[in-house]
Amino acid sequence: MEGSRLVISLSPHIRDKDTTQKIMFTVVLALIPVWAAATYFFGFNSIRLVLLSSITAVAAEAVIMVIRRQPVTAVLDGSALVTGMLLGLSLPPSLPSWMAVLGAVVAIVVGKQVFGGLGSNPFNPALVGRAFLVASFSKAMTTWTAPFTDTVTAATPLINQNAVSYSELFFGTTAGSLGETSALAILLGGIFLFYRGVLDYRIPVGFLGSAAVLMFLFGEDPIFHLLSGSLLLGAVFMATDMVTTPITPKGRWIFGIGCGVILVLIRLWGSLPEGLTYSILLMNAATPLINRWTRPRIFGQGVKTHE
Template sequence: MDNAKRLVLSSAPHLRGGASIKRDMYIVILALLFPTAGAVYFFGLYVLPMLATAILCAILTEYVAKWMRRQSFHMDGSAIITGILFVLVMPPRTPLWIVVVGSIFCIAIAKEAFGGLGHNIFNPALAGRAFITVSFAGALTRWIAPVHSLLADGITAATPLGEGFTTTLSDVELYKALFFGNVAGSAGETSALLILIGGVILLAFGLIKWQVPVFYIGTVALLSFLLGQDPLFQILAGGLMLGAVFMATDYVTSPLTTRGKIIFAVGAGVLVVLIRTWGSMPEGVCYSILLMNAFTPLIDRYVRPKPYGYVKSRNKEAAS
């Protein structure tokens, strides 16, 4: 190295850690593989074209949006996550054209219109589901029971939280079915077990805080118990597990600090019980998270960490 060679002048720190957006996103995808595999196992191979359609549409939409906004497109994996999550929250026999419309909405309206990754206020996959619910109400009324063969069409059945849900199972058998995922529901929401495996992966890599699922699910359990409902059933049925592990923990749309995240989780838990008990819909996880997404900027404004040196020193004698 001689003086003729120009030295690079970068600003400190000159050392960077191993964290990268791409790495985070691919870990989330890895964690999502478990409930996704469950979706295929319980509801058949039809889930695969749904996934392919959603992921492809999500990526293409992002590419076009970036091109229109004259920004560079990065294959950071976030569009893949949105595509997968969108399928996991939809009924397992959703027509592909609805998957196309929904996943385009997720990316174009819920994400890119707000400025792209990091700027969106609402969780894109849930916003997509909400959009489909109000636009094509019929699409979200047909649910099927878990299939016995991967190529089976599926027999219409009610979801555990839906009207007209009856079961011949004993309590213990019903809990077991709910825990393993052998019930009707959205493609990826039924198996608590597979979702929890994904959650453990996210926790192990430090991508989510345990406080979010614990306070979210805990609030639902406590409130439903106080209202005389079966807390275990309320936790395992519907999309609570999937929402608590993969959606309420979304970096972009949830508060920054751990205290803020707890407020978010408790608020979402309260909303779930309110909607399930008194709302016109059987399920409230999607709207509970979307509503709390809207409160996130407010929570971040008021819930901040305590800066160093802002309390009177408690331990004066230590210095003496």
Template sequence: MNRLIVSPSPHDENYLKTSTIMLNVIIALMPALIVGCVYFGLRALLLTAVCVGSCVLFEFLTRKLMKRENTIGDLSAVVTGVILAMNLPSTLPLWMAVIGSFVAIVVVKQLFGGIGQNFANPAITARIVLMVSFPAAMTRWVEPFTHEAVDAVSGATPLVLDSFRGTTDEILMPSYLDLFLGKTGGCLGETCALALLIGGLYLAVRKIINLAAPLSFIGSLFVLTWVSGGDPVYQILAGGVFLGAFFMATDYATTPISTKGKIVFGLGCGLITFVIRRFGSFPEGVSFSILLMNVLTPYIEQLTRTKVLGAKEAEKNE
């Protein structure tokens, strides 16, 4: 005889495991990673391997020291390592990449309780720490396909080149096609908008991510740039907009849960990115914008939370 069992929601047992979600993210990152390795050579692959290996090792050791259940099997450390590597120039010394992995896993993630407990995106925070600590190494770019040359050509990123637009020192700008295909200088995983778009759409089709944050992020940056008289297509194709929008502004732990919250989060990222790019000393603002919005996520959640029908707010004692 079947019994009617009453239990709290959720009642759907077809939920995705963390390892399944992370595996899908890894698959989605592969097109951009492969393109980065083709453009920037085996050094890019080595840097990625070091980031992934050190992230997994730091997670294993930290959980061991804290006498907590080991979580390397959920693949979240692998995802952090890949995303961190994609936010770094292929020329970065490997020991600096290890420091970045330590910051991401130990400081940002495990010291706050592990996956789901961190208030900020680990890879984003690690990139900013490295950028502030080692600015020269973090801004040494090489042009694609120059990796086999002994004297690899240092090249400016598209956003740096864009700062010369309209000046007497204006130089040849990369075309929209070059930006879309990633044939420019930059971090090893952020240059090819096409590969990142393929990965983002894969995650959306698999229902791993909600497109509310990415679309509001990219859309707000586009509109603000257009209104201010800039080149909106250039701005969304250049830099780390697609990488940040699809793979970091959609992080489960550090972004709002509700669709309204995700839209607000994306709009905030677009606004801050625009302000930093237009008025700040850094040509790129994606990392800073996502980190700042991570800090504001609890407040966004509070302001956009769904009110239960018929429920009344608790009366405050005066």
């Protein structure tokens, strides 16, 4: 009955069950259908690239943690695994293994750890890795193979617009980077994330909505543009990265819509066929500003008394 061993702490004395680690592994779980579809369409290449990229990302994180004299167990938070998987799934199937490894190292070291690790990076690390690979190995990064083959190169739907039907785009039997071809698998993952409270609908809805509306206004086929390229993968899994996106609900709308606008500008008038990477990276850069602009009005501030 004596109180000598009682714990004293400030309220609240109970916590929500969700943890950062659970959030990260929920994303990993949501990526499984995407990876499975990629493996179905592109076979061993999918397993090779995603595994290499993931293992490298986790290993690079562990090495940096040792150098920074931080507990190595931090890699267990799952964030490096998410980065590795996302990078791997954004690569073309025929990419040489060493490039995937290099991309993953750049993603973790330059994209994340130089800024201070988890939570401190301004840019989506997977997209930093991808942008590095596109800039360095533009040929390898834009050479795609047709599904169910290892060697036959093929143009992606965005380059050769008339070659594919909606159903092919939806199920994923088109050429493209590993995880981007199957809209179905991405939607499954996205619905799972939404259901688990990990995904804020504002970003994908703003992103896809603004892109579709703009494409329609410019006389393009909006459904084709939503389903092709890496737009869906990016809108569901990359633009919703919590660390690099605004923390206010209003800011998330602005972020999503901004991504859509930039994507359309690049797809229609840029020199690249796809604008996903840069649309998100540019909006990542604007995130601190958006957070500042969209400070919620504090309860009771700026209101008049009743008399």
